[in-house]
Amino acid sequence: MRSLPATLPILFLCEISFLLGHGLIMTLLGVRMSLESFPSQMAGLLMSCFSLGFVAGSYWLEKRIRSVGHIRVFAACAALLAATAILHGLWVNPWAWLVWRLFGGAATAGLLMVMESWVSGESTNENRGRVLGWYLVISTLSLAGGQWMLNAADPGTFVLFSVAGILFALSLVPLSIHRIHGPLRGQHSAAAKISLAQLFKRAPVGLTGAFVAGLMVQAFFAMTPFYGQEIGLSTGQTAQFMSITTLVALVAQWTLGRVSDRFDRRKVILCMAIVMTISGILITFAARSSFWLLVFVASFHTAMLHTLYSLSLAHTHDWLEPEETIQANGKILMCYGVGSVIGPFSASLLMDIAGPDGLWYFLGAAALSLAAFILYRLWRREPVKTPQEQEPYTPMVPLVESTHYINELDPRHGPIQYELDLDGHDWEAGSDGEAA
Template sequence: MTHVASVADTRSLAGRIAPLLVAAACLLAANGLSMTMISVRARAEGLSDALIGLLGSSYFAGLILGVLLTPFLIARAGHIRVFSTLAAISAIAVLAIAFTPAGWLWMGVRLVSGAAFCGTAMVLESWLNSIASNASRGRILSVYRIVDMMAVMGGQFVLPVFGPVGPDILIVLAILFCFALVPISLTREKNPPAPPARLVDPFMLWRVSPVALVAVFTIGLTNGAFRMIGPIYAETLGLGLDAVAAFIAIWVFAGAVFQYPAGWFSDRLDRRHVLGVFTVGAGLACLFISGASSRFELFAGVFLFGGFALPLYSLCAAHANDHAEPGQFVDVVAGLTLAYGVGAVAGPFIASLVMEIFEPAAFFIYTATLHLSLVVFIFIRILSREAVPASQRHRFVWLLRTSPMIFRLARSDKLEDKDREAR
C-alpha cells in the first residue's frame, strides 16, 4: 500500500508541474533563441557593434525592471493573469521588430522583452516553489534545470532553419510565447500566494560578502556581454548560422556539465579557492579563444569558457549564503540579482565598443582581463578574511539565471523556516 500511495503521489506531483514545465520550455526556448536572433539580425541590418551592444544592455535593464515590478503585479492580479499578460506582451514585442525600423527603437522593444521574460520566469518559479515540498524540491529543481538547458540549446538550432531576417523567425518566436499560454490557462491549479515584494539594499550584500558582490557584478559584465556579442564574434570569423547556433549551445551545455564538480569541490573546500580556480579557468579559456586558428579550437575554447564561467554565479550565491544570517537570505539573492543585472547592462555595450575600436579578438582579451582581475580581488579577500568552517556551510545549489525566484525554489524548507523566524 505504501508503494501504491507513493506512486500516486508522484503522479499527482507530475500532473501538477507538467503544465508549468511545458510553459517554461516554450518560454526558455523562445527567449534563448531571441537573444541570438536579435544579435545576428541587427548585424544583418547593418547596425554598428555599439548599437548592438546597447540592445543587449536594454534587455538586461528590462530584467532588472521585471524583478522590481513583477511581485507587485502578482499581488494585484494573480499568477495566471500576470503570466498571460506578460507572455502576450513578449509575443507582441517580438512581432513589433518586423514593423519597427532597425536602430534605436529596437532598444525599447528589448527593454520590454527583458521585463516580460523576467516576469514570466518569476511567475513560473514562484508557482513551482509553492508546489514543492521538502521531499520533492530537489526533483522539481533538477527537472526544471534540464528543461532550461534542453530548451535553450534546442532553441538555438531553430535559427538556421528559418534564418535571422524576414518575418518567419519572428512568427516562430511569437508562436512559442503564445503556446506557453495554453497549459497555464488550462491548469486546474489555483493561484499560489504572491512572492514578497521587497526593496533591495545594495549595500547589504557588500556587508555580507564583498567577494560575492564584486564577482557577480563581474560575471554580469562578462556573461551578459557574451550572450549578446558572442554570436556577432562567431559571425565575424565567417561561421554560418548552424555553427553560430552550435557556438552558443556548446557554451550552455558546458556550463551544465561543470556545475557538479564546481559544487562538489566548493562544499569541501574554501569556496573562494574554487571560485578563484574557476575564474582563472574562464580567463584562460578566453585567451585561448582569442588565439583560436581553427573551428575545433574555437569550439573547444567556448566549451571551456562556458564550463568555467557559468558555474561562477552559483558559487557566488553559495559563498554569500555561507556568510548570511537567518533572515538575510532573500535580501542576499535580491542583491545578487541587482549586481548581476547592473553588470549585464554595462557589459554588452562596453564589449561592443572594444570590438568596434579594436579587432574582434579583443572581445575575449577584454573578457579574460576582467576574470583575471577578479582573481586578484578574491586573493586579497582570502588573505583578509577567514574561511567559513565546513560545518557551517550551506549546500551548493546550481542556480539558473532566470529570475531570483529560482533561489527560493532551490532553498530547503528548513532555511525558509529560519528565514521567517528571523523576520
C-alpha cells in the same frame, strides 16, 4: 516527475515553450544585427536595454502579480513578448529595436516571476531539491534547443521572428486550458533583513562574483552571435557554438559544485577566474585555427562562466543565518542585474576598438579583475569556516536571466509559506486571475 505536484508539468510545458522562443530570439537578434551591419555599440546597447527592462519589470510586475494574479500577468507578458518578436522582423530599425528590447526585457521578467514563484510555491521541503533539478535541466535544454533552431530558416528573413512569436504565444496554452490556482505571495518564516553594506562586509567575494557574473554572462549571450558573424561563422556554426557551450554549463554545475564543497569556495572561484582569463586569450587564437577548436576552448570558458553566479551565491550563504537568505538573495540578484545592464554595452565598446576579439578581451579582463580581488581578500582574511562547515552547494544559475523567486527553491532555506489572497476578489467573474 510522477512524484512531483500535478501542477508542475503544466508549468514546465509553459517554461519549455517560452525558453525555446527566448533562446531563439536572443541568438537571432545578434546574427541579424551583424547581417544588417548594425554598429557593435548599437548591438551592445540593444542587449543592455533588455537587461534594463528586465530589472525594471522585476520590481514593477511583482505588484501586478499581487493585484491581478499570476495567470493574467503571464498572459499579458506572453502576448507582449510574441508581439515584440514579430515587430523585430516587421520593422528592422535599431532605434525601434531599442524599444522592443526594453519591453521584451520587462515581459521576460514577468513570465519568469510567475513561473518561478509558482514552481517555488508548489515545492515542499521534501521535494525542493528535485524540483530545482528538473527546473535547471529543463531550462538549459530548452534554451539550447532554441539556439539550435537558428538553423531552421534564413535569419535574414521574417520566418524565425514569427517562429519565436509563435513559441511565446504557445506558452499560454497549458495555463489557459487548466483550472488551477497559483500562490499570490510567499513569506519566509522568521525572515530577517540584511543591508547591502552588511552583506558586502560578510561576503565581499560573493557579491563581487555575482556582479562580475552579470557582466560576463549577459555580454556573452548578447554579443557572441554578433561575434560569430563578424569572424565569418555560418549561421549553423553560430547556432552550434551557442547551444553546445550552453549545454556544457549543465555538466559544469554539479562538477564544480562538488569541488567547491571540499575546498574554500573563494579559492575555487579564483581558479575559475584564472581559467576564464587564460581561455579568453586562447579563444582569440583558436578562432583563427578551426571551428571545433574554438568550441573546445570556449567550452572551458563558458563552463566556468555559467557556474560563477551559483558559486558566488553559495559562498555568500556560507556567511548567512538561515532566516537571512531570502533578503540576501534579492540583493545578490540585484548585483547580478546591475552587471547585466553594464556588460553588453561595455563589451560592444571594446569590440568597436579591438574588433570581434574585443568580446573575449572584455570577458578576460572581467575575470582577471575578479581574480585580483579574490587574491586581495585571501590575503586580508583567512576562512573562518572549514570546507566541512560550508553550506552544501546547490546549482542556482540564471543562464540568461532569473528572478529572486527561483532562489526560494534552494533546499538550504527554511519552509516558505504561500497564501492565496482571496479577499476582495470576485470569484464568479474570475477577477483574481488564478482560475482558468
